[in-house]
Amino acid sequence: MFEKFRLHDALVKYKQDFVSTQWGNEKYKWEALKFFQDNWDVNAANFAAMLTLSLSKTYNLLASMNNFPARMIEKFAETAPEEVRAMFIALFDESKDVVTRITDFKDQSSILLEKYGNGAGQHYQYENAVSTYLWLRFPDKYYIYKYGEIKTAADELGSDYRFKKGAYADNLHNFYSFYDELCAEIRKDEELRSLLKSQLTDDCYPDPEYRTLTIDVGFYISRYYSQKGSATTDEWFPTDYAPNISVDEWVELLNDPDVFTTGSLEIMKRMKDYGGQATCTQLSIKYGETKNFYNSGSSALARRIAEKTGCPVMDRDEESSRWWPILYVGRNAGKDDSGSYTWKLRDELSAAIDRVDMSEISLYADASPSIWKISHGTENTGISDENKQIFMDRGVIVAHSTTKAKATSKVSQGESFTYSMKMGDYFYLCYGNRIQLLGQITSNDAVENPELKDGWYERPYRVVATPKINDSYDGVKKWWTPNDNSTCIKVDDKPLFEELILKPYFGLTVAQLLGDTNEQHGYWWLNANPKIWSFSDIAVGEVQSYTLYNDNGNKRRIFQNFLDAKAGDMIIGYESNPVKQIVAIGKVSAEQDGEEIYFEKIEGLSSPIDYQTLKSCSELERMEYFSNPQGSLFKLAKGEYDFIVDMIRDENPLAQEEKTEKYSKANFLDEVYMDESRYDMLLSVLRNKKNIILQGAPGVGKTFAAKRLAYSMIGEKDEGRVEFVQFHQNYSYEDFMMGYKPVNDGFELKYGIFYRFCQKAANQPDKDFFFIIDEINRGNMSKIFGELLMLIERDYRGTKTTLAYNGLAFSVPKNLYIIGMMNTADRSLAMIDYALRRRFSFFEIEPGFDSDGFVKYQNTLNNETFNELIVKVKELNKEIALDKSLGKGFCIGHSYFCGQSVCSDEWMHTIVDYDILPMLSEYWFDDSAKLQRWENILRGVFQ
Numbered sequence: 001m002f003e004k005f006r007l008h009d010a011l012v013k014y015k016q017d018f019v020s021t022q023w024g025n026e027k028y029k030w031e032a033l034k035f036f037q038d039n040w041d042v043n044a045a046n047f048a049a050m051l052t053l054s055l056s057k058t059y060n061l062l063a064s065m066n067n068f069p070a071r072m073i074e075k076f077a078e079t080a081p082e083e084v085r086a087m088f089i090a091l092f093d094e095s096k097d098v099v100t101r102i103t104d105f106k107d108q109s110s111i112l113l114e115k116y117g118n119g120a121g122q123h124y125q126y127e128n129a130v131s132t133y134l135w136l137r138f139p140d141k142y143y144i145y146k147y148g149e150i151k152t153a154a155d156e157l158g159s160d161y162r163f164k165k166g167a168y169a170d171n172l173h174n175f176y177s178f179y180d181e182l183c184a185e186i187r188k189d190e191e192l193r194s195l196l197k198s199q200l201t202d203d204c205y206p207d208p209e210y211r212t213l214t215i216d217v218g219f220y221i222s223r224y225y226s227q228k229g230s231a232t233t234d235e236w237f238p239t240d241y242a243p244n245i246s247v248d249e250w251v252e253l254l255n256d257p258d259v260f261t262t263g264s265l266e267i268m269k270r271m272k273d274y275g276g277q278a279t280c281t282q283l284s285i286k287y288g289e290t291k292n293f294y295n296s297g298s299s300a301l302a303r304r305i306a307e308k309t310g311c312p313v314m315d316r317d318e319e320s321s322r323w324w325p326i327l328y329v330g331r332n333a334g335k336d337d338s339g340s341y342t343w344k345l346r347d348e349l350s351a352a353i354d355r356v357d358m359s360e361i362s363l364y365a366d367a368s369p370s371i372w373k374i375s376h377g378t379e380n381t382g383i384s385d386e387n388k389q390i391f392m393d394r395g396v397i398v399a400h401s402t403t404k405a406k407a408t409s410k411v412s413q414g415e416s417f418t419y420s421m422k423m424g425d426y427f428y429l430c431y432g433n434r435i436q437l438l439g440q441i442t443s444n445d446a447v448e449n450p451e452l453k454d455g456w457y458e459r460p461y462r463v464v465a466t467p468k469i470n471d472s473y474d475g476v477k478k479w480w481t482p483n484d485n486s487t488c489i490k491v492d493d494k495p496l497f498e499e500l501i502l503k504p505y506f507g508l509t510v511a512q513l514l515g516d517t518n519e520q521h522g523y524w525w526l527n528a529n530p531k532i533w534s535f536s537d538i539a540v541g542e543v544q545s546y547t548l549y550n551d552n553g554n555k556r557r558i559f560q561n562f563l564d565a566k567a568g569d570m571i572i573g574y575e576s577n578p579v580k581q582i583v584a585i586g587k588v589s590a591e592q593d594g595e596e597i598y599f600e601k602i603e604g605l606s607s608p609i610d611y612q613t614l615k616s617c618s619e620l621e622r623m624e625y626f627s628n629p630q631g632s633l634f635k636l637a638k639g640e641y642d643f644i645v646d647m648i649r650d651e652n653p654l655a656q657e658e659k660t661e662k663y664s665k666a667n668f669l670d671e672v673y674m675d676e677s678r679y680d681m682l683l684s685v686l687r688n689k690k691n692i693i694l695q696g697a698p699g700v701g702k703t704f705a706a707k708r709l710a711y712s713m714i715g716e717k718d719e720g721r722v723e724f725v726q727f728h729q730n731y732s733y734e735d736f737m738m739g740y741k742p743v744n745d746g747f748e749l750k751y752g753i754f755y756r757f758c759q760k761a762a763n764q765p766d767k768d769f770f771f772i773i774d775e776i777n778r779g780n781m782s783k784i785f786g787e788l789l790m791l792i793e794r795d796y797r798g799t800k801t802t803l804a805y806n807g808l809a810f811s812v813p814k815n816l817y818i819i820g821m822m823n824t825a826d827r828s829l830a831m832i833d834y835a836l837r838r839r840f841s842f843f844e845i846e847p848g849f850d851s852d853g854f855v856k857y858q859n860t861l862n863n864e865t866f867n868e869l870i871v872k873v874k875e876l877n878k879e880i881a882l883d884k885s886l887g888k889g890f891c892i893g894h895s896y897f898c899g900q901s902v903c904s905d906e907w908m909h910t911i912v913d914y915d916i917l918p919m920l921s922e923y924w925f926d927d928s929a930k931l932q933r934w935e936n937i938l939r940g941v942f943q
Contacts, residue, residue, distance in 0.1 A: 001445070002178070003158035003341070005321045006332075007185055010156070010221050015192055017224075023199045026216050032057040033205035033212060036136040042092070047085045048077035054136075061132055061144065069129035076109075076123075079116045083108075091130065092137050099172045102130045114730055127168060140209040143179045143218075150175050152222035156332070157182075158341060160291075160445075167650050183214040236329040236344060243311040243326045243346070250352030259308050261410045263420070264301040265361045267294055268345075272353050273363060274622065277344035285619045285639035288365025289422065290444040296419035298343070300411070302326040367638050369424045369440075369514060371491040372416075373480040374399070378432040381485075387451055388431065396458040397429060397439070398449050403487045406479050417488040418446040418457050426464065426513060428501060430482040433472040435505050438465040438513075464513070465506045475500050522569035523641035524561070525625045525634040526586070526599065527576050535573045535584040536808040537800065538601045540763050543589050545596040546632070557631035558624075562592050565633065571599055572636065572644055576629075578807035579749075581608035582648065597633075603763050606756035607651035609644075610748075619643055655720040655760075663711040672705045673848030673857075673894055682709065682843055686817060689841040690794045693776060693820040696845035698919070699893025702821040703774055705845060709819065710770035723757045724772045727779030733786045738805045749805060754788075761816045769816045776820035781836040792818060793839050824889030848894045849874055863903040869941045870897065873916075876934060886923055892916060905942060912938045 014022065035057040044050035055062060055070045062070035077084040087108045091101050109125035117123070131145035150171075151163040161174040186192065187210050196213055200206060207213055245253070253259050260268070270287045271278060278286075280294040302323035306313050314322050324330065328343035345353070374397045376383045383391070383398070391398060399417035406413060411420065421427075423444045429436045439461035449456040473482040480489040481500065491497045498510045526546075528535050538544050548562045549555060556562065565588050573584030583605050590598040614620060620643065625634040636644075669676060686692045686709070694702045710722045725736075733739065736754045740747040754771065761769035782789070787803070790796050791812045800809040820840065848854050849870055858870065877891040896915050900907065917935055924931045 001160045001447075002154070002181065004185060006157045007182070011186070011189060011192060011217070013224075014217060014220050015195060017220075018192075018195050019199065022216070022220060026219070027199070027204065028057065028059055029061070029212055029216065030200065030204035030207060032059070032061060033136060033139050033207075034203055037139070037205060040137065042085060042088060047081040048074065051077045051084070051088075058132070058136070062129060067124055069124040069126075069132075072124045073109075073129075076112045076116060080112065083112065088133070091133060094138075098134070098142075098176070099169050102127060102134075102172065103169070105130045105133075114728060127172060131172075135211070135215070139205055139207070139211055141211065143176070143183075143211055143215050145172060145175050147171065149219060149222040150178070153182075153218045154178060156221050164647075164650060170650060179214055179218065182218065183210055186210055186214055186217060236331050238314065238325055238329070241312070241314050241325055243305070243309075245305075245309060245311055245326075245348060247348045247351045247355075249309070250349050251355050253305060253308065254352055254356045256308070258410055259304045260301065262361070263293070263297055263411065265358060266365070267297055267301070268349075268353055269358045269361045269363060270294075271343070271345055272350065276350055277342055279342050279618070281619055282621070285643050286622055286637050287363060288367055288637070288639055290419065292419040292445065293422070296415065298327055299323040300415045300419075304410070364637065369426055370421075371494065371497060371510075371513075372421060372425060372427040373482070373486060373489045373491060374427045374429050375482070375487050376429065376431055377487075382431070383452075390451060391458070392436075395462070396449070396460050397427065398452065398456055398458045399488050401455045401457055406486050406489055413486065413488040414457075416490065417459070420490070421446070421459060421488075427461070428505075430473070433474065433482045434470075435467050435473060435482060435501070437463055437467070438502075438506050438508075440464050465508065467505045468507055469505060473501075522564065522566055522588075523636040523638055524565060524569055524571045524588070525574060525623070525636050526571045527574050527625070527629070527632050527634070529632065530575065530577050534809060535575060535586075535601060535604070536810065538584075540601055540604060540765060543598055543600045545598050547596050548592055548594070556633070558633065558635075561633045561635055562597055564635075565591065565597060567591050570641060572641065573601065574625075575608075575808065579608065580611035582614070582644070583608045583808070585645075585648070603652075604759045605648060605652050606759035607751055609647055609651065613647070614644070617643070617647075660716040660718050663708070663715065663717050665712055668708050668712040669853055671853070672701060672708050673851040673854040673898075674705070674845075675851055683713070685841045685843060686713075686819070688794075690797065690814075690816075691792055691818040691820075691840045693822055693840045693842050694845050695822050695824050695842055695889070697847065697889055697891045697893050698823050699895045699915075700845045700847055700891075701893065701895040701898075702823075702845050703772075704895065706772050706819045706821055710772070710817070713768055713770070713817070721761075721767060721769045722772065723753065723770070724774065725753055726774040727776055727784065729778060729780070731779045731784055733784055736784050737786065737788065738803070740805075755810070758810075758812055758816060762813045765813065765815055767815060769813075771816060771818050773818065773820040775822065777822040785836065788812065789836060789839065824887075846888070847874075847877060847891050854894055854898075857898065861900065861903040865905060865941060866897075866903045866908060869908055869912075869938070872937055872941055873897075876938075879934075880923070883923075890923060892919070909942065912941075 036054045039050065039054045041050055052074045055074070058070060073084065087105055090096075090108075091105045093101065106125055106127075109123040113123040128144070128146050131142065134142040135144050147163065153159075154161055154163060159178055161178045163171050163174060192213070193210070196207065196210075205212065254265070254268070266287075266289075267283075270283050274283065274286065280291040283289075283294045284291045302325075305311065305326055306323070311326065314325050324343065327349060328345060330341045330343050332341065376388055376391070376398070379385050399414060401414040401418055402412070403414040403417070404412050421441055423441050425441045426438065427441065428438050442460045442462055446457040446459050449458040475481065475483075476496070477483050478493070478496070478500075479486050480491045480497070494510045502508050502510060502513065533544060533546075547556075548559070567588050567590055569588040571586040571588065572582055573586050575581055575583050584601050585603040585605070586599045586601045588597065589600040615626065620626060620640060623634075623636065623640050665676075665679065668674075668679060672679075674682075682692075694706055696702055707722060707724075711717050714721055733752075734741070734750075735752050737752045738749060738755055739752070741750045757769065757771055761767075785792070787801055791799065791801060791810075796812075797814040797816075798811050800811045802808065803810050818840075858867065873892050877888075880886050880891050881888040883890075896911050916938065920931055920934055
């Protein structure tokens with residue numbers, strides 16, 4: 001969502017500049033589209049030439065200073081046309097998720113760079129370039145993604161969508177949603193559509209869906225309109241309007257409960273406490289409630305003031321922007337303020353608040369969930385049965401924004417629905433006197449209902465319970481009972497609600513419904529002192545004490561915080577030295593005993609959050625730690641804690657609880673053709689050493705066996721506890737553990753796959769985790785592992801060492817197993833590093849033709865030709881094993897012959913001609929007679 005009136009203001013300027021300057025400069029986008037559409041042919045015989053021609057008019061869309069995506073992909077296409085063709089076919093496959101396709105295209109580009117880059121530093125195929133290819137191919141669906149441009153446009157328009165450096169997947173999803181909303185609004189501007197049509201020529205793509213126009217509007221807002229806004233960012237507006245209400249009149253209004261309801265006074269008190277000016281987001285995070293509570297609540301209050309006083313009202317097209325100037329002056333928030341409006345209390349209102357006693361008004365919102373009654377009415381008095389069913393199927397409740405207040409309430413039911421309800425609140429839904437379900441709200445935002453429109457809003461929910469009885473309600477009548485003609489009413493008597501509704505209809509008590517959600521927890525920022533202890537030194541589940549007094553016997557700063565912290569309170573764990581990062585989440589395990597307070601580390605972060613990232617968030621500017629960082633324990637508002645946790649989860653997502661398939665030793669032996677005794681030995685070796693390398697000939701199923709070995713030890717197919725990586729010549733410590741990587745104009749410390757997986761395993765010490773490395777002998781072991789060569793040893797598991805890059809302690813957890821794989825038939829590779837060799841056990845994976853599992857599989861195929869072919873392959877393996885220049889590491893593996901339910905001659909021919917014989921021709925390149933003999937033997941099976 002975004003502030004539509006801000007887009008309308010920008011479009012006024014855009015239309016003024018469109019013909020005179022904008023079209024002349026940006027027409028090439030529409031021309032590039034038309035030229036691409038006319039020339040693109042993925043099946044072209046000369047793919048490279050076709051690609052170069054198709055992209056030839058994109059100019060700076062795919063080329064700029066130090067960025068050459070078009071040139072690089074064209075070079076790749078000249079060298080490996082079929083690989084690049086396959087990349088574009090996959091990218092343009094609309095049956096798959098767009099973000100997955102973009103990521104896959106980037107990954108394939110990295111492979112091409114390694115194979116054909118000739119020393120080039122990068123492939124340039126990043127989100128901007130790949131989204132451009134998608135736009136060129138599907139211009140009626142996609143847009144061009146450019147991080148800086150999108151973020152500036154979102155900020156300028158006050159969008160709710162967040163864009164964060166490095167959060168590529170979330171950024172792309174948000175980008176497409178944001179621009180779809182932007183496009184929908186642009187399409188409504190008939191003047192702008194006419195302007196575009198008047199300028200289009202035959203060389204331009206007609207842009208029927210106005211996607212390219214949307215791209216250009218976003219570009220204009222970010223490049224030109226935002227600069228205009230930044231020049232006036234300190235100017236408060238409107239300058240030509242005032243409500244003409246004096247301080248004394250404001251005091252009278254503030255004391256009038258018909259005008260300033262409790263919710264209205266809460267808004268005023270919080271604005272004043274924040275310094276008299278704030279965005280809705282800042283208020284929401286600091287004091288609680290939703291952003292809409294402050295936004296819509298302020299508009300509703302202003303309407304009541306206008307009705308009460310008859311004060312002048314601004315004449316604006318956007319309904320919501322007519323009202324807030326009665327209370328505030330505003331300005332476009334800075335680019336770091338999430339793109340929202342900053343409101344400032346009018347001077348007269350601010351002075352009046354100082355004269356009114358607000359000691360009984362809550363500064364912080366009650367975070368516990370409320371309970372509501374929602375009615376969709378009967379067929380005759382409310383929503384039609386057809387729409388009721390649609391809403392039930394979609395999981396939404398609806399109400400009209402103008403639904404009036406009930407009895408003596410000063411807040412309308414429509415306002416309650418749109419801004420007072422919040423995510424986590426409970427409600428029961430009724431149709432007239434019939435109760436339908438008990439639900440819980442799953443979003444803070446009320447959005448326009450697409451079926452009814454015209455002021456109808458909806459909220460999504462999850463079903464908590466359905467009624468145990470179908471009887472109509474005919475009991476005591478309250479505003480919130482089904483037999484009262486109300487739409488959206490908060491339940492103000494929970495014991496009576498339990499007696500009348502909750503117990504008889506759902507068999508629940510209020511305590512069972514709310515659980516521990518009524519229990520209020522505190523939230524804290526704990527600054528670790530590395531001279532005393534560090535979060536990285538503490539294991540997950542370990543309890544650490546912290547003294548209330550420093551070495552001199554003096555109370556620690558903000559001593560009251562140590563006294564206020566209670567067991568169960570949540571902690572954000574911060575290391576101020578040497579990294580300045582949030583590195584852990586914890587909780588207070590025991591309250592202070594006069595000398596010490598105790599806390600438990602419950603999670604270490606695989607991707608810590610930098611101080612500068614936090615400091616740049618205007619939502620956290622009033623956080624106690626940022627106000628004065630001297631001290632150890634700082635109070636966090638719940639909204640601040642939740643905001644920080646959201647940032648943490650962007651980089652450290654929680655594993656999704658999914659139902660996994662059980663997996664046992666029997667499953668392993670059914671799928672992996674290995675004798676039971678060999679499996680038992682393999683399991684024993686891995687448990688003892690913790691590090692193992694599966695070596696063997698190509699095709700013996702090492703990778704297949706490695707994952708299933710992990711599953712069998714876990715007991716289920718839990719992909720979240722298995723990580724897979726493939727080494728290559730360019731793989732480094734910076735990829736594996738951590739290192740500085742270029743990010744925009746600078747460098748950031750990025751954590752590698754092994755570091756993150758170790759943290760993940762450390763967070764669940766009671767579960768086994770498996771790190772699988774394919775082609776382990778293809779990497780430079782000493783370069784990749786660095787100081788880990790010691791830490792991965794069984795005897796040193798859990799032993800901490802200080803890492804060079806971040807200066808923090810690190811250990812490889814005891815519950816992590818490493819499984820490597822290597823082909824013994826790879827002549828081109830040197831022997832594995834001896835320093836690493838002694839840290840691993842080596843287990844030979846042999847062809848499994850004689851295993852019980854393969855024999856069982858062979859019998860199910862019931863094919864004499866297949867049986868004869870296997871006999872010949874086993875004889876071939878004997879000869880290979882006896883060959884002094886080869887050996888058993890070069891034998892033919894069984895996996896070439898697996899995975900079939902029906903055996904055909906064509907399939908067997910394919911294996912012989914395209915898998916086995918090419919391998920033999922490499923083995924015996926200097927013995928043509930032997931090669932010919934085995935070619936005759938294998939092909940003779942089919943005669």
